[in-house]
Amino acid sequence: MQLAVRVVAAFLGLAALSVAQAATTVLTNFTLIDGTGRAPTPGSALIVENGRISWVGTQQSLKLPSGATVVDLAGKFVTPGLIDNHVHVGLVHDLTQDINFYSRELVEQQLRIYAAYGVTAVQVLGTDTDVIFGIRADQRKAPTDMARVYTSGQGLVFKGSYGGVAGLNKPVANVAEARQAVDEQVAKGVDFIKLWVDDEFGDLPSRMPADISKAIIDQAHKHGLRAIAHIFYLQNAKTLASQGVDGFAHSVRDLPVDQALLDDMKRHDIVQMAATLSREASFTYTKLPFLDDPFFNRSITPAALATLKSPERQQKLAAGKHFAQYPGVLDTALKNTRREIEAGVRYGVGSDSGPSGRFSGHFLHWEMELMVQAGLSPLQVLTAATSTNAKLIGAKDLGTIEPGKSATLLVLDADPVADIRNTRTIHAVYVAGKPVSTIWSVCTGRAANECKGGSTGGAHGER
Ligand SMILES: [Zn+2]
Structure with missing residues (x-):
C-alpha cells in the first residue's frame, strides 16, 4: 500500500510527500481480535506508523492522520500474526530430509512460506546450523518480509538416545560434556536451550539420564536462558519438572498426566509449550486428508504432492513399525492437553512442522483446529497462538494489537x-506494517518443468 502511495505521488509529481506520511497506514472498519483474550470488537480501526501500531480504537473515535493510506477492511477480522513455538527449518526439500540442504536460501524461503500462512514468528527447536544466527541478525536490523525466527541452535542429545539431526547435533555422553555443550550454544547467542529425553518407543538403547538433564537445565539457568525439553514419557516429564525445566515441547504421550505432575507444572509455572497434536495426527494417516485443499497444496511442489498421493508411500507408511500405535498416542495427547488446561497449566501452540511430511505454516492451522478438538475455545487457541506464544518465545513487540x-x-x-478453521481465510498478512505475499509456491525459483500445474508464486517468489 505504501508502494502504491509512492507510485501515485511520483506520477503526480508530488515529490514532497514526506516519508512519515508515506509510512502511515490506517486500517478501518474491521472486527478486532487483539490477542489478549478479550472478546472481538466490531467497528475497529488502527493506525500504523513506521511499522508499529500507534493507535487502536473504535471507528468513531478514529482521527485520520493527513496523508495516510487508508485500507477499508469492512467485514474482515484482524488478529495479531500467528506464532508457531515449535518448528524446524532448512532440513527438507519436498519430502527429502538432509542436513546438507540447510542454507540461508532454503531457511528464508520457508520463513516466507510461514509468513504467507499468517505465521509471522517461529521458534526453532534445536536443529539449526550456525547459518541461523546471520539470518536472525539481519531480520532484527532491517524490515523483513518473512516470519521472525528464534533459535536454540543445536539442541542437546544424549549419546544413543533419540533426538536431533544426524551430522548436526553432537551427542553428549556425560555431565561435563553437557555443561560445555550448553556453554557453546550460549556463546553463539541462542534464545533458549533445547534437550531431548526419549528413546523412540524403546527402539533406541537409552534416554538422557537424569543427572545430565539436570546439568543442562542448571547450566541454561546459570546463563539466564530457558530450558525446553522434548518429552514422550510421563516419568521423564516428572523428573524434568522436579529439575526445574521451563517447558515441554510435546505432550506426555504414553500415559495420562497425573495430579502430581499437574501440581508441579502449576507450582513452578512449567509451560506446556506445544501439544504438537498435528504431528501425532499426521502419523495416523497413510494419506493426509487435505491433499486436495488449495490452502495446503499451494505450498507443495506437484512432485511432492504426487508422492504424498502415491500408493507406494501409503503402503510404506502403513507397514511402519509404529503406525498402529499412533491413534492411541494422538488420543493420549488430546486428553492430556485437556487435563492440563482444565488444571490451569499455562500453554502455548506449536506444530513441530518442518521435518519431512510436516508442512510449514499449514500445520499450525491444523494444530489450532486440533486444540479446539482437545477442548479449548477458538478464542483460547487464538490467544495462546498470539500473546501467550509471544511471551513464551520472548517476542516482546508481537502477539497483541496494542499501541507500541x-x-x-x-x-x-x-x-x-x-x-x-476460519484462520485459513487469509485476506492479508502484514509484517511490521507491510503487506507480504499470501500466495506462495515453493516452485518459484525452481526449474519451470518441476512446477507444471502448481500455483504461481507471489511477489516474494519473484526475488
Ligand atoms: Zn521438534
Whole structure:
C-alpha cells in the first residue's frame, strides 16, 4: 500500500510527500481480535506508523492522520500474526530430509512460506546450523518480509538416545560434556536451550539420564536462558519438572498426566509449550486428508504432492513399525492437553512442522483446529497462538494489537472465533506494517518443468 502511495505521488509529481506520511497506514472498519483474550470488537480501526501500531480504537473515535493510506477492511477480522513455538527449518526439500540442504536460501524461503500462512514468528527447536544466527541478525536490523525466527541452535542429545539431526547435533555422553555443550550454544547467542529425553518407543538403547538433564537445565539457568525439553514419557516429564525445566515441547504421550505432575507444572509455572497434536495426527494417516485443499497444496511442489498421493508411500507408511500405535498416542495427547488446561497449566501452540511430511505454516492451522478438538475455545487457541506464544518465545513487540507493538497482523475474511478453521481465510498478512505475499509456491525459483500445474508464486517468489 505504501508502494502504491509512492507510485501515485511520483506520477503526480508530488515529490514532497514526506516519508512519515508515506509510512502511515490506517486500517478501518474491521472486527478486532487483539490477542489478549478479550472478546472481538466490531467497528475497529488502527493506525500504523513506521511499522508499529500507534493507535487502536473504535471507528468513531478514529482521527485520520493527513496523508495516510487508508485500507477499508469492512467485514474482515484482524488478529495479531500467528506464532508457531515449535518448528524446524532448512532440513527438507519436498519430502527429502538432509542436513546438507540447510542454507540461508532454503531457511528464508520457508520463513516466507510461514509468513504467507499468517505465521509471522517461529521458534526453532534445536536443529539449526550456525547459518541461523546471520539470518536472525539481519531480520532484527532491517524490515523483513518473512516470519521472525528464534533459535536454540543445536539442541542437546544424549549419546544413543533419540533426538536431533544426524551430522548436526553432537551427542553428549556425560555431565561435563553437557555443561560445555550448553556453554557453546550460549556463546553463539541462542534464545533458549533445547534437550531431548526419549528413546523412540524403546527402539533406541537409552534416554538422557537424569543427572545430565539436570546439568543442562542448571547450566541454561546459570546463563539466564530457558530450558525446553522434548518429552514422550510421563516419568521423564516428572523428573524434568522436579529439575526445574521451563517447558515441554510435546505432550506426555504414553500415559495420562497425573495430579502430581499437574501440581508441579502449576507450582513452578512449567509451560506446556506445544501439544504438537498435528504431528501425532499426521502419523495416523497413510494419506493426509487435505491433499486436495488449495490452502495446503499451494505450498507443495506437484512432485511432492504426487508422492504424498502415491500408493507406494501409503503402503510404506502403513507397514511402519509404529503406525498402529499412533491413534492411541494422538488420543493420549488430546486428553492430556485437556487435563492440563482444565488444571490451569499455562500453554502455548506449536506444530513441530518442518521435518519431512510436516508442512510449514499449514500445520499450525491444523494444530489450532486440533486444540479446539482437545477442548479449548477458538478464542483460547487464538490467544495462546498470539500473546501467550509471544511471551513464551520472548517476542516482546508481537502477539497483541496494542499501541507500541509491531504491526504484524493477520487479516481474515471470516470469523475465527466462530470457527477456528476460519484462520485459513487469509485476506492479508502484514509484517511490521507491510503487506507480504499470501500466495506462495515453493516452485518459484525452481526449474519451470518441476512446477507444471502448481500455483504461481507471489511477489516474494519473484526475488
Ligand atoms: Zn521438534
